[in-house]
């Protein structure tokens with residue numbers, strides 16, 4: 090008898106996105122891709138990682154190659170807690186869980202907080218990877234009104250928040266839009282959520298990548314008992330390390346620890362110890378300004394190209410940090426169709442629709458400006474501008 094694989098309902102609900110299929114061609118070297126969410130490899134501190142790795146293998150080889158506690162390597166948890174406590178909030182290390190990338194934090198969150206049909210609040214648009222992670226647990230997503238400054242707090246009523254398991258948001262240089270939530274809205278959001286008794290989930294991998302302006306206080310620092318915070322070393326060191334962290338009140342963190350134990354026992358001891366060594370002696374604070382300088386210059390370059398090449402009917406933001414620019418196109422233009430044409434001309438971007446949990450908009454797209462060299466940015470944006478003008482004229 091042939092073997093039958095009867096898939097779970099959860100697995101049957103998984104789909105491979107059409108866009109992912111289209112974007113596979115972006116791996117061809119001749120394609121100028123503004124589609125990737127990858128940090129620039131030019132920012133990876135290779136020499137520092139080599140030294141840190143050698144030190145770990147010299148000083149603590151057996152511990153580094155052994156199993157470790159699910160919560161994570163204690164000195165690294167302490168370092169993270171101390172860093173997050175710099176702006177006033179007192180975060181104890183007991184509230185920090187080291188995860189295998191912050192993407193795992195999103196999965197664990199889904200596991201411990203979402204039942205089928207649970208109400209989960211998100212921004213419009215929101216991070217696709219979070220929507221995918223939560224979707225495995227079949228929530229009922231509800232979108233909150235959002236504009237160029239994030240969630241429009243004065244358009245939210247207590248009824249919008251009622252019964253939600255959590256509200257997932259990205260206050261700093263959001264993926265996909267690059268937008269940042271101003272201080273007043275942060276305060277209003279924390280107050281609204283606290284009044285409604287709804288946890289905020291603050292996803293913050295880009296918080297350190299501000300190009301110049303003052304850092305704004307995290308939601309976590311405003312209400313540590315009401316916020317689950319996610320951070321990552323992917324954008325400030327390197328994503329291949331797969332190192333992220335969750336900060337949460339102990340009761341909920343304990344549940345995430347149990348869920349993580351079932352998932353992968355713990356985050357690799359080796360990566361954790363290497364990163365702990367790498368960040369010593371203020372290295373990270375010396376390293377981050379070089380990432381900001383590169384990304385800030387790349388961003389300016391793309392903005393100038395957009396100004397030159399894109400039709401006046403298109404609108405985009407001026408990000409103050411992060412890796413992305415969001416473009417709004419005139420009504421009726423489908424960025425998915427535009428992508429198919431762009432790929433014929435060896436240029437790629439990500440269409441906006443998949444970033445919407447409900448009621449997708451098609452006349453928008455995301456551009457990453459960090460990995461493509463300046464002269465290729467110029468050419469790629471010129472090609473997109475021409476295609477867009479032709480589309481508008483059609």
Ligand code: PMP
Nearest residue numbers: 126190191192216264321323333
């Ligand atoms: N959250 C957001 C908003 C992201 O953009 C990313 C990476 N694309 C992640 C989480 C996951 O990051 P990692 O797992 O590498 O820490």
